[in-house]
Amino acid sequence: MGPDGPRDRRRRPTVRQASAFPLVALAGNPNTGKSTLFNALTGLNQHTGNWPGKTVLMAHGVTRHRSRSYTIVDLPGTYSLLASSAEERVASDFLCLKPPDVTVVVADAGCLERNLNLALQVMEVTDRAVLCVNLVDEARQRGIELDLRVLAAGLGIPVVATVARKGRGLLELMDAVAGICDGSIVTSPKRVAYEPDIEEALARLERQLERGLPPGAAARWLAIRALCGDPAPAGTAAAPRALTPPVRPASAAPGFGKGLTP
Amino acid sequence: MSQPATALADRIVSSLYRRAEELATASVTRRARGRDMTRIIDNLLTSRLTGFPIMLLTLGAILWVTVVGANYPSQVIGSVLFAVEDWLTSVFTTLGWPDWLHGVLVLGMYRTLAWVVSVMLPPMAIFLPCFTLLEDLGYLPRVAFNLDAIFKAAGACGKQSLTMSMGFGCNAAGIIACRIIDSPRERLIAVLTNNFIVCNGRFPTLIAVSAILVNQLTRDSLGASGAGAFASLIVVGVVLVGIVMTLAVSWVLSRTLLRGAPTFVALELPPFRRPQVGRVLVHSMLDRTIFVLLRAMTVAAPAGALVWVLGNTMVGGQDIVSHLAGILGPAGRFMGLDGFIVGAFILGLPANEIVLPILMMSYLTAGKMIKLDGLDALSGTLVAHGWTSLTALCYMLFSLLHWPCATTLLTVWKETNSRRWTLLAAIIPTAVAVIVCIVVAQGARLLGLE
Numbered sequence: 246m247g248p249d250g251p252r253d254r255r256r257r258p259t260v261r262q263a264s265a266f267p268l269v270a271l272a273g274n275p276n277t278g279k280s281t282l283f284n285a286l287t288g289l290n291q292h293t294g295n296w297p298g299k300t301v302l303m304a305h306g307v308t309r310h311r312s313r314s315y316t317i318v319d320l321p322g323t324y325s326l327l328a329s330s331a332e333e334r335v336a337s338d339f340l341c342l343k344p345p346d347v348t349v350v351v352a353d354a355g356c357l358e359r360n361l362n363l364a365l366q367v368m369e370v371t372d373r374a375v376l377c378v379n380l381v382d383e384a385r386q387r388g389i390e391l392d393l394r395v396l397a398a399g400l401g402i403p404v405v406a407t408v409a410r411k412g413r414g415l416l417e418l419m420d421a422v423a424g425i426c427d428g429s430i431v432t433s434p435k436r437v438a439y440e441p442d443i444e445e446a447l448a449r450l451e452r453q454l455e456r457g458l459p460p461g462a463a464a465r466w467l468a469i470r471a472l473c474g475d476p477a478p479a480g481t482a483a484a485p486r487a488l489t490p491p492v493r494p495a496s497a498a499p500g501f502g503k504g505l506t507p
Numbered sequence: 508m509s510q511p512a513t514a515l516a517d518r519i520v521s522s523l524y525r526r527a528e529e530l531a532t533a534s535v536t537r538r539a540r541g542r543d544m545t546r547i548i549d550n551l552l553t554s555r556l557t558g559f560p561i562m563l564l565t566l567g568a569i570l571w572v573t574v575v576g577a578n579y580p581s582q583v584i585g586s587v588l589f590a591v592e593d594w595l596t597s598v599f600t601t602l603g604w605p606d607w608l609h610g611v612l613v614l615g616m617y618r619t620l621a622w623v624v625s626v627m628l629p630p631m632a633i634f635l636p637c638f639t640l641l642e643d644l645g646y647l648p649r650v651a652f653n654l655d656a657i658f659k660a661a662g663a664c665g666k667q668s669l670t671m672s673m674g675f676g677c678n679a680a681g682i683i684a685c686r687i688i689d690s691p692r693e694r695l696i697a698v699l700t701n702n703f704i705v706c707n708g709r710f711p712t713l714i715a716v717s718a719i720l721v722n723q724l725t726r727d728s729l730g731a732s733g734a735g736a737f738a739s740l741i742v743v744g745v746v747l748v749g750i751v752m753t754l755a756v757s758w759v760l761s762r763t764l765l766r767g768a769p770t771f772v773a774l775e776l777p778p779f780r781r782p783q784v785g786r787v788l789v790h791s792m793l794d795r796t797i798f799v800l801l802r803a804m805t806v807a808a809p810a811g812a813l814v815w816v817l818g819n820t821m822v823g824g825q826d827i828v829s830h831l832a833g834i835l836g837p838a839g840r841f842m843g844l845d846g847f848i849v850g851a852f853i854l855g856l857p858a859n860e861i862v863l864p865i866l867m868m869s870y871l872t873a874g875k876m877i878k879l880d881g882l883d884a885l886s887g888t889l890v891a892h893g894w895t896s897l898t899a900l901c902y903m904l905f906s907l908l909h910w911p912c913a914t915t916l917l918t919v920w921k922e923t924n925s926r927r928w929t930l931l932a933a934i935i936p937t938a939v940a941v942i943v944c945i946v947v948a949q950g951a952r953l954l955g956l957e
Contacts, residue, residue, distance in 0.1 A: 276777050302683070325520075357531045359527070361527035361530050361531055364527075365526055366523065383780070388538035389536075391535055392534045399529075399534065410780075410783065438522070439519060440522070443519060472515045473520075474516060
């Protein structure tokens with residue numbers, strides 16, 4: 246069943262209207278409450294459930310905040326933008342090819358470290374990111390306390406604590422999103438420094454890639470992907486062949502190579 | 508992936524991890540925690556000793572609630588809708604409209620819709636919210652954890668139990684969910700076997716037919732509550748046959764067409780979360796139940812009209828439905844079914860929800876007319892057309908195992924982008940259904956059990 250139940254159509258703006266609004270993507274590890282946050286923001290009824298991997302299709306919705314409208318995209322959960330499964334690649338390709346106006350990385354406060362790994366990757370793709378530390382109530386119950394100011398300083402992007410199920414922190418989150426959109430908040434992401442030889446290779450690849458990419462695409466991150474041996478996103482003539490050998494399953498059966506990738 | 512790329516990936520990823528670790532260490536403090544209830548519950552839910560019994564009990568409990576809870580509303584809705592049919596008939600008579608129009612609109616379309624609503628709506632409205640509550644609570648990953656080893660042994664992916672669970676809602680949704688499986692080989696196995704999980708289009712049918720089976724076997728000796736429990740046990744049995752078949756076909760596929768070793772998956776067990784009860788009820792009622800019901804009704808209305816026309820068009824002294832049933836009869840009877848049943852399954856390709864209503868329609872237009880009042884009329888009609896307990900059993904097995912509905916096939920085609928795999932997704936279950944039904948029917952007849 247699609248994300249749009251029969252009830253939702255009425256209050257949904259047309260595609261043209263919606264595409265004029267700033268685009269905000271929700272990215273994050275599986276089962277951190279992206280869809281719950283999406284529903285809380287948009288009033289839609291995207292299917293939610295407590296298990297990782299539930300959202301496999303992107304859902305779009307519109308939210309209003311301080312009399313401005315924003316288009317929200319709920320991305321499938323992913324542990325890493327360097328991931329290989331079809332549903333995880335959806336998120337990765339979406340963010341890399343045309344980075345949204347703001348990317349909200351939704352993190353589970355209960356296992357921050359693993360979630361930060363994705364946040365750092367998203368910061369490679371775009372400057373315009375917000376970290377939304379969700380499920381803080383659950384973490385507190387388990388004896389986990391977070392110092393958001395230290396975290397924000399260390400990352401160089403706004404950090405907001407939320408409990409999406411109860412609607413807590415959504416205003417603050419949208420304030421941060423709005424601030425990035427209208428330029429009142431300027432982020433200065435502190436990126437990971439790789440080893441010198443890798444940085445050098447990245448710089449070279451980046452220059453090479455930029456020619457084949459749509460404007461605004463995240464050349465640096467695509468260079469990292471290429472170095473890691475990930476295939477280029479569909480629809481680009483980008484990644485150099487030599488670095489991306491086609492990955493075929495050894496068990497390739499007839500009709501197989503034509504692609505399970507959506 | 509070439510070796511140097513992997514080494515580079517490792518170095519890049521470890522730089523990222525190191526930074527994430529630094530940041531987390533600086534910003535997170537942990538107090539000593541008290542008793543961890545989640546861990547205690549998890550130990551119960553996923554232990555070798557208690558994990559499986561709890562799973563079976565949960566499934567049994569949900570089905571029991573559905574069987575028992577759906578019975579009364581079904582009767583009420585049925586009697587109301589069929590009272591409306593009588594009223595409609597009198598309106599048509601008063602206005603003097605022609606018989607054929609009354610036949611197509613009331614006896615064909617309306618009656619089929621009434622069957623779809625009264626048989627389908629109550630079980631769906633109970634089962635779907637129950638299932639969604641479990642999903643919200645966080646039970647599904649525990650099920651996946653329990654079944655992981657079994658799926659591995661069948662050469663499939665442990666995550667297949669998650670996509671399988673989604674199949675309980677709708678096979679098409681289950682097949683889309685297969686995207687969470689990384690390896691294309693394992694993903695295809697999951698796609699091709701999802702159909703063996705009873706979707707909610709088939710649940711109500713199974714529940715209705717199991718009640719008939721129980722009635723046939725026990726002749727009312729159990730009482731209402733005993734019969735309900737017995738019927739839900741039978742449905743649990745059918746669901747288990749489906750799961751066993753999923754594993755068996757996965758095992759065969761992973762040794763023939765889709766050879767390969769199962770890959771390792773990391774499965775996350777999220778903490779239990781209190782389900783958002785209000786949300787779940789609204790969401791599963793309005794978005795899922797009504798959506799599925801409307802979809803079934805849009806297919807059922809024209810199908811009902813078609814069956815009425817076929818059942819009332821005489822060719823060579825016999826109506827077309829009876830002709831078709833006559834042609835399909837020998838093959839049907841060999842599988843413990845009859846020609847009408849096989850015909851209904853074929854006409855029911857668009858949606859599993861309409862198979863039983865179409866069957867009722869074909870029996871009623873082609874054969875004896877029976878006064879319809881509620882669900883009792885259903886079993887009355889079926890028994891009057893020669894249903895035995897063996898027919899009921901074979902019907903349930905065929906419904907469980909046969910080809911997927913059109914929506915599901917379309918989804919397979921979209922997901923695999925291959926006509927060949929879509930064809931296989933139809934052929935494999937059909938072959939399994941035919942073989943199992945033949946074995947059961949012939950075995951029962953050989954042993955003189957019918």
